[in-house]
Amino acid sequence: MEILLIIVSAIFVNNIVLAQFLGICPYLGVSSKLSTATGMSAAVAFVITLATLVTYLLNQYLLVPNQLEFLQTIAFILVIAALVQMVEIVLKKISPSLYQALGIFLPLITTNCAVLGVAITVVTKEFTFGDASKMLNLGEALIYAFATALGYGLAMVLFAGLREHLALNDVPKAFKGIPIALITVGILALAFMGFAGIA
Amino acid sequence: MVLCLFGTCLFCSAILGGVYALTKEPIEQTNAKLLQDAVGQVLLRNADNSGIKEGTEIMEAPDLIEVDGKSYSYFVQVENGTPVAYAIKSTVVGFGGPLTLMVGISADRKLVLNTSVLAHSETPGLGAKCTTDEKFMGQWNGLQLEKTKLEVQKPVKDGIDAITASTITSKAYTQAVANALAAFDTIAKQEVEND
Amino acid sequence: MTKFGLITKGLVKDNPTFVLLLGMCPTLATTTSAMNGLSMGLATLFVLVLSNMAISALAPAVPDKVHIPVYIVVIATFVTVLQFLMQAFVPDIYATLGLFIPLIVVNCIVLGRAEAFANKNSVIDSALDGLGVGIGFTCSLTVLGAVREVLGSLSVFGWKIPGTGDGMLAFVMAPGAFLCLGYLMVLFNKFLAKK
Numbered sequence: 001m002e003i004l005l006i007i008v009s010a011i012f013v014n015n016i017v018l019a020q021f022l023g024i025c026p027y028l029g030v031s032s033k034l035s036t037a038t039g040m041s042a043a044v045a046f047v048i049t050l051a052t053l054v055t056y057l058l059n060q061y062l063l064v065p066n067q068l069e070f071l072q073t074i075a076f077i078l079v080i081a082a083l084v085q086m087v088e089i090v091l092k093k094i095s096p097s098l099y100q101a102l103g104i105f106l107p108l109i110t111t112n113c114a115v116l117g118v119a120i121t122v123v124t125k126e127f128t129f130g131d132a133s134k135m136l137n138l139g140e141a142l143i144y145a146f147a148t149a150l151g152y153g154l155a156m157v158l159f160a161g162l163r164e165h166l167a168l169n170d171v172p173k174a175f176k177g178i179p180i181a182l183i184t185v186g187i188l189a190l191a192f193m194g195f196a197g198i199a
Numbered sequence: 200m201v202l203c204l205f206g207t208c209l210f211c212s213a214i215l216g217g218v219y220a221l222t223k224e225p226i227e228q229t230n231a232k233l234l235q236d237a238v239g240q241v242l243l244r245n246a247d248n249s250g251i252k253e254g255t256e257i258m259e260a261p262d263l264i265e266v267d268g269k270s271y272s273y274f275v276q277v278e279n280g281t282p283v284a285y286a287i288k289s290t291v292v293g294f295g296g297p298l299t300l301m302v303g304i305s306a307d308r309k310l311v312l313n314t315s316v317l318a319h320s321e322t323p324g325l326g327a328k329c330t331t332d333e334k335f336m337g338q339w340n341g342l343q344l345e346k347t348k349l350e351v352q353k354p355v356k357d358g359i360d361a362i363t364a365s366t367i368t369s370k371a372y373t374q375a376v377a378n379a380l381a382a383f384d385t386i387a388k389q390e391v392e393n394d
Numbered sequence: 395m396t397k398f399g400l401i402t403k404g405l406v407k408d409n410p411t412f413v414l415l416l417g418m419c420p421t422l423a424t425t426t427s428a429m430n431g432l433s434m435g436l437a438t439l440f441v442l443v444l445s446n447m448a449i450s451a452l453a454p455a456v457p458d459k460v461h462i463p464v465y466i467v468v469i470a471t472f473v474t475v476l477q478f479l480m481q482a483f484v485p486d487i488y489a490t491l492g493l494f495i496p497l498i499v500v501n502c503i504v505l506g507r508a509e510a511f512a513n514k515n516s517v518i519d520s521a522l523d524g525l526g527v528g529i530g531f532t533c534s535l536t537v538l539g540a541v542r543e544v545l546g547s548l549s550v551f552g553w554k555i556p557g558t559g560d561g562m563l564a565f566v567m568a569p570g571a572f573l574c575l576g577y578l579m580v581l582f583n584k585f586l587a588k589k
Contacts, residue, residue: 021568077466111502182576190564219478
């Protein structure tokens with residue numbers, strides 16, 4: 001039950017883009033075509049889950065026992081940067097086709113604040129279930145990370161679909177490009193606000 | 200190359216360690232002051248609201264109180280050796296996450312003296328109004344427990360009026376006060392047994 | 395470019411928010427009120443100036459292959475220093491901005507300026523560049539925050555416009571952030587096109 005709650009909340013209610021404003025730059029950057037949008041979502045899902053696993057363990061078994069929590073930000077960003085590099089190298093070796101598909105998006109992910117955001121959130125914030133709140137354990141943290149990434153993908157694919165249609169329309173000059181995109185996201189976010197009652 | 204990266208990391212960690220050591224005490228002091236201010240807000244105050252009532256002393260209770268699996272820390276205000284009021288820290292789940300209040304209750308259990316929000320993660324502009332909405336906050340100032348029910352009512356008869364469009368936060372807030380009252384009853388019972 | 399030009403270019407011509415479209419996440423997330431926008435802008439300014447200076451001093455000694463990780467470590471150090479200082483001296487603002495303070499590390503403005511300017515200019519010029527871009531960012535955030543605050547809660551910098559009601563809540567919440575930024579950009583484009 002709790003797990004279901006985590007998933008629904010991460011995908012719909014607290015959608016990472018439309019409610020928490022994380023990972024907006026790549027969201028606006030690569031969503032003009034549906035195919036790149038799906039590629040980016042897949043790459044993000046992969047890195048977010050892996051990064052959460054590593055940073056969670058790092059925090060729990062290295063930083064907290066040695067009272068080094070103050071190094072959280074710096075340690076996490078280094079882990080993420082290293083991880084992205086490593087994923088790139090490994091993918092190149094074992095699955096060239098996947099590397100081809102994700103390739104160009106991987107380096108972009110280091111500066112995607114969604115990854116660092118989720119990593120910090122799971123180790124610092126208490127999550128609420130019904131009328132109690134607690135920190136997530138490792139399994140729940142991973143589920144949360146993956147569900148968040150799914151939410152990212154959902155928002156991305158929906159938006160890319162809209163933008164493909166938008167590109168064919170005659171938009172006033174001052175609205176062209178990012179402004180009309182932002183207004184579209186605004187309306188999308190308005191729709192997602194409707195999920196707020198579920199949790 | 201590796202040396203350069205390693206050196207930078209080492210150097211930066213050293214700087215951070217230093218800054219951490221320097222700011223640790225101010226951070227603790229700030230947190231302690233926030234807690235103290237909240238406690239001072241909700242206990243008996245001078246008639247002109249210039250600070251906590253003169254001639255009284257505030258003491259932090261050494262032990263936590265357990266009620267229904269939740270633990271509460273609390274402060275006692277003492278005048279001439281007898282407790283006159285209690286400040287109880289109470290945490291519930293609000294709309295956006297944990298909502299922590301300091302609740303002042305008079306020792307005769309007649310009044311909620313006042314409440315103060317210690318931490319919240321409610322929506323800005325909606326539930327976050329529980330720290331600014333004068334109408335909502337005013338209700339808790341000297342609330343008479345015999346006359347007022349601790350429940351959110353629409354329309355208000357003898358209960359609590361919710362913050363506009365933030366019923367969940369208002370209900371959680373009211374629950375936090377009710378929990379603090381339950382903790383108060385346990386404290387009072389313990390003191391009777393100890394006497 | 396003159397020293398004065400370095401400072402003013404971030405305001406309109408190279409405005410990080412409206413023209414370069416950098417740092418969108420904090421721009422949208424923290425501008426629920428003018429005050430919050432201003433605080434976030436100043437926090438970013440602090441990191442920008444210091445990291446720009448440090449990086450321009452370090453740049454000649456850093457091998458090309460590891461320059462990005464080194465820059466990130468330097469930026470993360472200043473961000474963490476800022477975190478401690480805010481926790482110690484302005485805990486309220488720290489609590490409001492929350493997650494978005496550590497996330498300054500991945501704000502593309504900071505790394506972007508390091509890459510595009512600081513690593514090939516003098517320390518003083520880099521400091522001025524950081525100051526200029528930071529001021530531009532702060533202005534955009536304050537304007538966006540003010541617009542959302544007026545529409546959403548009918549107040550300005552926390553001062554309630556007298557005789558008004560509750561405002562349109564959607565503007566304080568997520569959709570309003572996107573809509574306001576979108577329309578402000580339209581106005582900005584119009585303004586630039588006229589010039």
